Amino acid sequence: xxxxxxxxxxASNFLESEIERIEERLKDxxxxxxxxxxxxxxxxxxxxxxxxxxxxxxxxxxxxx
Numbered sequence: 001x002x003x004x005x006x007x008x009x010x011a012s013n014f015l016e017s018e019i020e021r022i023e024e025r026l027k028d029x030x031x032x033x034x035x036x037x038x039x040x041x042x043x044x045x046x047x048x049x050x051x052x053x054x055x056x057x058x059x060x061x062x063x064x065x
Contacts, residue, residue: 004060008056011049011053012050012054015046015050016050019043022046025039026040026043
């Protein structure tokens with residue numbers, strides 16, 4: 001079984017990568033506004049999820065101390 005803190009780290013890495021990709025796509029002028037709206041919504045969700053994951057990881061680390 002994979003420990004919870006490792007899974008959270010994997011999720012955080014994935015979210016950081018996706019956030020970077022979305023931010024790059026939003027800079028692309030060839031992307032339609034409707035598509036950019038979808039990307040912005042996804043970006044907000046990913047940023048929120050990343051904050052939650054990092055908080056949870058901090059809680060786990062505090063428990064270990």
